[in-house]
Amino acid sequence: MCEQGGMVREATVVDHVVPHRGDQALFWDPSNWQPLCREHHDRDKQRQERGRPVQAVGADGWPA
Numbered sequence: 001m002c003e004q005g006g007m008v009r010e011a012t013v014v015d016h017v018v019p020h021r022g023d024q025a026l027f028w029d030p031s032n033w034q035p036l037c038r039e040h041h042d043r044d045k046q047r048q049e050r051g052r053p054v055q056a057v058g059a060d061g062w063p064a
Contacts, residue, residue: 001040011035015045 002009015036020026036045 001044002037009037009039012038013041015041 013036014033016027017032017034018026020032026032
């Protein structure tokens, strides 16, 4: 997500590409993991999972 916005940040969270919703096989499947920074995980990924639009952000950090 950072890269798509033209930014480079350290990934600090292992995110599940497909939400596991308690499914242990999906939770532990490494092919379902992606690295994200905490900000994108806690904000944008959660919005996506809830079906809300994600606001695009430019390289300067301001809404695009």
